[in-house]
Amino acid sequence: MVHTVPDWPVRASYDFLLPVNLLIEPAVPPPGVAPLTLKPDDLPVRPLERGDYVQLEGFVVSEVDVHQNTLTLNAPPRVDGLPAAYRVRLHPVPTDEIQQQVGDEVTPVAGRIVETRADQLQRIVQEALAFSGDLTVAALTSPHGTTLPNPLALLPTLLSRTRNVRVSTIHGDLNLENILVEPTGRTVSLIDFATVRRDHALHDLLRLETEVVTKLLPEILAGSTLLVETIRMFYEQLHEAVSDQEHRAPARPLLADLDKPFQTLVTIRSMARQCLFDAHDWGEYYEGLALYLVGALKFKNLDQLSKRVTFWTAAVVCSLVAPVVRRA
DSSP states (O other): OOEEEEEEEHHHHHGGGSOOSEEEEEOOOOTTOOOEEEBTTBOOSSOOOTTOEEEEOSOEEEEEETTTTEEEEEOOOOTTSOOOOOOEEEOSOOGGGOOOOTTOBOOOEEEEEEEEHHHHHHHHHHHHHTOOSOTTSSEEEOTTSOEEEOHHHHHHHHHHOEEEEEEEEEOSOOOGGGEEEETTTTEEEEOOOTTOEEEETTHHHHHHHHHIIIIIHHHHHTTOTTHHHHHHHHHHHHHHHHHOTTOOSOOOOSSGGGHHHHHHHHHHHHHHHTTSSSTTOTHHHHHHHHHHHHHHTTOTTSOHHHHHHHHHHHHHHHHHHHHHHHHO
């Protein structure tokens, strides 16, 4: 059953895709240093930085990893049923102190910030792009001069938005490995329903498009001397194809090698249109896709080329968000 929800908070539905907000090493602050109290319902106004000392209060355990000696904490469940959305990870936690259960509220604990979310993402992107410049700027320029919005700089804006959306039961982990196709009868089956839930109706389709970007595009674009420019052309053609409801002829990308991912994404987008709150407002889709793509950068199974393709695709998608939103 699908129903519409006004003013849906994007952060509550999408924050989990990204790295944790803070990586914290449990530690007693040095003499004379007063830790900043950090509560889920009273987060600091100023951005926290590496090296800051904090004291966590009111958080609950969301993940326990006894092999890595880490505890991941989150805000308590929201009264409106939406997921909590401020995660911190403690590491290393002594073995004798890690016997916590998911859902337990932790006693106040002090520690030093080792990395913020911004630190983690900037490090990942710098390694993938072999880039040593400033990743806090609003726009970035490709090696061949194409200027695009910086998706890392746009994260706070994307997460702070509220939108009218459609909500439905979703699979929750609809990746390519969880879709089985029986070749003879051409029947399709889904597996792994461990994360089924009610959430923004676009989640499954955004996950599938992210899979296409991270797994199909890199092998085609390997060796491309105009990587960013090819991605931009591909996505502009894709947007034109799916936005033109009167389009009659089969859409084709300019580069024949990209036909398979192009047709796959056209199919995904045709299903996505039915899930949009406003079938003419692709901004809702692109904002979610940008968050999925940036979140995918944290996956350790992606090689450097895949991360470059994913990052620059996120930048291209962000360039499509602004004009689409202005028309909405």
